[in-house]
Amino acid sequence: MLVTCVLLLTGAFFRLQVLHSSSYELRSENNRLRAISVPAPRGTMYGRNGRIVAENVPGYSVSLLPGREDTVRATLSRLAPILGLSDQTQDALMKKYRALPQRPLLVSDDATFEEISSIEERRPEFRRAIVDMRPRRRYPDGRVVAHVVGYVGEISEAELQSPDFAGYDAGRIVGKAGLEREYEGTLGGEPGVRYVEVNALGSIVQEMGPGPAVAPVPGKDLTLGLDMDLQDYVDSIFPAGHRGGSVAVDPHTGEVLLFYSAPTYDPNDFVGGVDLDTWNALRTDSAKPLLNRVTGATYPPGSTWKPAVAVMAMRRGVVSIDEHMDIPCRGALRYGIRVWRCWKPDGHGSLSLAGAIQQSCDVYFYQLGMKLGLDPMMAGAARMHFGEPTGIDLPHEASGYFPTSRAWYDQRYGPRGWTESVVLNLAIGQGENQESLLQNAMLYDAIATGRPPIVPHLVRSQALTSRRVDWSLDLPERERKQLVDALVSVVNAEHGTAYPWRLQRWTAAGKTGTAQNPHGEPHSWFVGFAPAHDPDIVVASLVENGHPDNTTSLAVPFTMSVIRRYLEELHPAPADTAPDTGEARAGGTARERR
């Protein structure tokens, strides 16, 4: 019996120690070694002239090793006075801990050198704390580019679940918005791994090895087409206190030169976790500073849409550039039971299509709309892909909308809830039509170049430059040029709506717009391009409620300055003919702010 039992014991030990030893060795390693992620530095973003848009500066992070809940809470409350954690923040951290109790808890990724020093001085109290040198994101001109670059932050629980972040670990800093989010895969790099030896209580005993076991792979740099000087310039001259935006594209390359939304915010506030007060202020601000007004919001295009109607009508042979309508403008048009007003109460008299574009005559376009008809207009808009996103390399692009069929109206208003007269509204860019600034710019890109526009993109890349949209004006070249001439006259002819802000050295073309909207005073639009016959820049600007009366259009003056500024930068004037005034003449109502 003694022998049997001893043999049994020997057999059990033989099985554990000889036959299955390797699996237990592995479990022993897993027991004592904790893998700690080593963050990779994110790629730097440069503007088109080499200025830094987003970079990394040395920073420190503090994390806690996983452990029992009361231990973690106790350590947190000891850390609180050092790192300045409010009770609220501590509660939020504990919530985060409970969601993923097996993972190191990132307490701060924005600690200062002083804070780190005092933790290290009191190391025995903080045996569970991991202090890491980790690159910290910085946006040198954050306010100016906030809506383009976006910001970074700790990966959220929802993001951890999403397939976009497959393979990401908790505590990792990821792009949350804008380019940081769009190019997360490029900028993010691959974190490395280092090991620390811990005991059964989860306290760190020692670091393993001199460096990380797996070195992090730094993220790749990005060069943007964005002109940071232009960006600064717009920020300095955008009508003070107003909301709106401005976007400019190089039609030769599709690169976005300017992307500005006002009001703006500082994305640096989000790095290392936005504090609750700042966040609440941003979120509840009625001006919605977080809203990207260039691609994330849509507006009725107003008169800036008239050239689109002209294109459809000319393409179908309904009208030619010098054709007059039956009824001259006397300030209004009677149709059905309603009187449809022109923006100019005195009336424009009898105008050609070119004149109606130049002076933005509503009565002319009411009649042109009826002549074109609702179905051809909807078909024409669909052909130019209105109501679809442009495909810019930014997340959450708004698509806007345009009616696609009579069924669309039936669904919206009921079969008897609408009449044929909607076409009058559509003809002047009102009614069921919402567009983003960038979508509107694409229309003018197509008019200016006569080719399908290149899909707009923020990052400079050959591959992106070769992608064009799959639509074009489909207008004979002669008629397109006539249309461009009409747009030139808007800016450069005496009765043109943008005449007061014309440029001296350049021939700009474009169209003003005054968009009625349910939110108060009309929005002020200007969409244009220059030089008119070989454009280097297409730009669309909007100032919300920026057209309080019929004389002041806030969007035009600053947009003209943007065009002038960019073209001067691109084509410096010979020294002897350098413009000394440079300002638009008769620019009495130009509200430039310097």
Next chain:
Amino acid sequence: MRGAEPAWRRQVGDVPLFGLALLLSFLGLAMIFSAGQVDVPSVATGIWRHQLLWLAVALAAFAVVSRVPLRWLEWAAPGAYAAALGLLVLVLIVGTGPGGTRSWLDLGPARLQPAELAKLATILLLARILSGEQRAAEGLAALWKPVLVVLVPLALVLVQPDLGSALIFGVILIASLYWAGVPLATLFLLVSPGISLILGFSAVVWGIWIVVLAAFLYVHRPYLGESLGMLALNIATGALTLPLWSRLAPYQQDRLLVFLNPDADPRGSGWHLVQSKVAIGSGGLLGQGYLHGPQKRLAFLPEQHTDFIFSVVGEELGFLGVLVFLALLTWFLARTLRTAGSTPEPFGGIVTFSLFGVWFAHVLINIGMTVGLMPITGLPLPFLSYGGSFLVSVWAGLAIVERVSAEA
């Protein structure tokens, strides 16, 4: 020629056995020293000094007890037994222990486990009773005296509660009866209520068991009254299983459950066994090196100086070290067994065989539980586990064995 032998030869009959015990004690001391070498603050650090002191006490006890002739021990057995029972009652009133149990008497600098003393006293009294009988009892009824002698201390340690010691009292009863010549069939009937108690968890298994028992009674045909009595007792204990289970301390329930499935809750009740297996398994053939076992150093291994000292052996000295320790322990047990067999005198034989049974049970259960062959009962490993009372009781028991050997 006996008179010419030196005086110590009349006390130490089996010199190799003594040598083995001394060797094992010092190896145990070395393992307890290693158990204290950890990277985290631990109660085990420095306790090897205490154990060294206890070893001195144990050797002193050996010297004293080995001078006492067996007759004197036989004469003193009832008194010792009564004193031990008194202490067992006392410990229930003023005792301390882990997790609200009452198994230790706190004597200031040292803690005494009266259960250890009670085991020795019970062995002596049982041997005295059984060796006094003219012939071995045939029927169960004739065994009422030895059963009662064991049941009283067994019940007292169960109340502490100390499941391991209760088990050892059972071992003492069976071992002494076996050596006294009680037939195996009778012993089988004697333990059958215990088996019923275990099988009572499953109505089906227990039903089969009752049928088997009835068949056995029919074939073996002991007295009718005894047969019916044992059958009734089996049914009663089987029915009592679940109510008794619910009265066990939760940690005891956990330990028994973990024995069945250690991986069920690796950070909870199963922690001990899983970590022990990881430590032993990662030791491999040659071990991680003396003092260098990472599982032990980083405190993953629980109770590394007491219940799980053998896991430290496994982790640090590997399979070869385990073989050496197993060989030494087996040799020690085998020589004890040989002493029991070589003595013609019934009292000494029963005492020696009972001690063999107790030590064997300790070795088997303690080492068995480190690899999951046995439930975790908290029984210490002779010579290796830290703990004064047990070390002294082993050496005192060894003194009796040596005396038996010398007087043979």
